[in-house]
Amino acid sequence: MRRIDTTNRSPNLFGSGKDGFRNGDMGLGVSPTEFNAEWCNALQEELASVIEATGVALNGANNVQVLNAIQNLIEARVGDFSLATGGANVKTVALNPAITSYTENFSGVFKNNALNTGAVTVNFGGGAVSLRADTGDLLVAGDLPANAIVGYQYINGDKAYVTSTVSSQALSLAAAEARYSIQQGAPVATTSGTNVPLAITIPPGVKRICIAINGMSTNGVSPPVLQLGDAGGYETTGYVGSSGTNQASNSVFSTMNGFALSGSWNGISYSNGLITLTRIIGNEWNFAFTATGEEYGPGPVYFYGNGSKALSAELDRVRLNTVSGVDAFDAGQAIVSWEF
Numbered sequence: 001m002r003r004i005d006t007t008n009r010s011p012n013l014f015g016s017g018k019d020g021f022r023n024g025d026m027g028l029g030v031s032p033t034e035f036n037a038e039w040c041n042a043l044q045e046e047l048a049s050v051i052e053a054t055g056v057a058l059n060g061a062n063n064v065q066v067l068n069a070i071q072n073l074i075e076a077r078v079g080d081f082s083l084a085t086g087g088a089n090v091k092t093v094a095l096n097p098a099i100t101s102y103t104e105n106f107s108g109v110f111k112n113n114a115l116n117t118g119a120v121t122v123n124f125g126g127g128a129v130s131l132r133a134d135t136g137d138l139l140v141a142g143d144l145p146a147n148a149i150v151g152y153q154y155i156n157g158d159k160a161y162v163t164s165t166v167s168s169q170a171l172s173l174a175a176a177e178a179r180y181s182i183q184q185g186a187p188v189a190t191t192s193g194t195n196v197p198l199a200i201t202i203p204p205g206v207k208r209i210c211i212a213i214n215g216m217s218t219n220g221v222s223p224p225v226l227q228l229g230d231a232g233g234y235e236t237t238g239y240v241g242s243s244g245t246n247q248a249s250n251s252v253f254s255t256m257n258g259f260a261l262s263g264s265w266n267g268i269s270y271s272n273g274l275i276t277l278t279r280i281i282g283n284e285w286n287f288a289f290t291a292t293g294e295e296y297g298p299g300p301v302y303f304y305g306n307g308s309k310a311l312s313a314e315l316d317r318v319r320l321n322t323v324s325g326v327d328a329f330d331a332g333q334a335i336v337s338w339e340f
Contacts, residue, residue: 002042006325016078017201056113081109084122088114091122091131099125106151107163111180116144122152122160130159135340136205157282184337190216191327195227195321198336200317211275211318213261213334220327223265225258226275227321228285230313241287241307259287262303271303271332277318283311297328 008031013020024032051069059065079154084091093110101125110122119138120131131139131152141160144150151163186327188198190213202209211226218224227234236257243261261271273291280286289305310324320334 002039004033004035004039006036006039009033027291049179049246072271072310081111084113084150086113088117088121090128091120093122094126095125098241101126102129104157105155107151107152109149109151109164112144112146112148113149114144114282115142117141120144124154129154132159132161134163135323136162138204146201158311162195182337182339185335187333187335190320190332190334192329194325194328195319196329197317197319198333198334202270202315202338204317204337205340206315207279207340209277209315209318209336209338211277211334213271213273213275213332214273215332216271216320216329216334217331218265218322218327219330220322220324221265222322222324222327223260223262224258224271224329225321225323226287226289227258227319228277228309228311228315229317229319230311230315232312234310234317235311235321239307243289243303243305244308246302246304258307259289259307260323261289261291262305273303279315280308283314285311285315286308 004021005019008022009019010022011019013022021033022030024030047066051058051065053069056065056069062111082093082095084093086092091113095108099106106124108124116139118141119127120143122127122131133139133143136159143162149164151162153163154160180284185198188196190196198211216224227236228306229235230322239256239258243260243263245265259275261275271291271293273289273293276288278286278288283306287307287309289303291303293301293303318336320329
């Protein structure tokens with residue numbers, strides 16, 4: 001800030017060295033204090049910098065921007081939160097002290113700068129991350145009102161979850177029950193085809209998936225497998241794990257094109273069992289499987305398996321296949337359930 005320093009200022013008006021302005025009196029030959037560009041520019045930038053420090057653009061039609069900016073800055077200091085800047089859906093939150101990377105469970109609060117109109121990303125200093133509802137869903141228009149205080153927590157290596165309530169999370173009782181109770185799809189026949197897509201679209205944010213198998217068999221000796229997929233399609237590589245068959249003698253089978261559902265397979269096996277997929281972190285899933293069936297003549301056989309798979313995006317589909325991709329399914333059914 002600078003005080004007026006033109007030649008016809010009023011010296012020491014506010015104390016020694018504190019010059020000010022004076023009115024003119026033409027009858028007495030007293031000229032009014034003149035402005036100069038330096039003083040006007042200094043005043044302009046002092047006021048503008050207060051507004052812009054909160055991430056708000058100057059608006060000539062708004063005469064309370066300085067007041068609002070001062071209130072926001074005071075609230076940020078007293079309330080121990082940071083101010084978001086940027087646009088409606090692409091935001092920056094400058095933390096003090098600044099950070100350059102994120103750690104799991106890093107958390108905080110910020111004051112939102114503008115109502116969002118869709119999905120939101122925020123850069124807290126370590127790069128832009130997707131801001132999600134605590135259900136895992138992308139934010140929708142209106143979830144973050146302007147000036148709302150937003151709590152967040154960084155989880156899963158690439159997302160920050162809102163820990164304060166957002167509009168789309170305020171569910172009715174019926175909607176809450178539909179989301180948080182165990183959901184189940186319709187039974188899918190495993191009676192034909194070399195692969196069987198389980199006819200559901202798995203919603204985002206699901207934490208566990210169970211697939212019940214009843215009476216499944218194939219017309220060949222290639223072991224059945226479970227394959228996972230995302231928006232890019234089914235993935236046929238990168239599966240880690242093995243499965244076994246325990247009868248008179250043990251046999252173990254490992255495959256990389258899916259999770260194997262048998263250590264050995266003779267084509268007339270009738271499996272009754274359960275596959276469980278559990279999200280570990282991000283898009284990485286663990287696989288566990290147990291089943292019983294008939295194989296190699298009379299007497300029960302026990303199938304088991306475990307493994308893991310990291311997908312390239314959010315899991316949204318599963319299907320049954322075989323290692324060879326040639327043998328066809330010819331009996332039974334499967335049913336999928338999931339929970340958040």
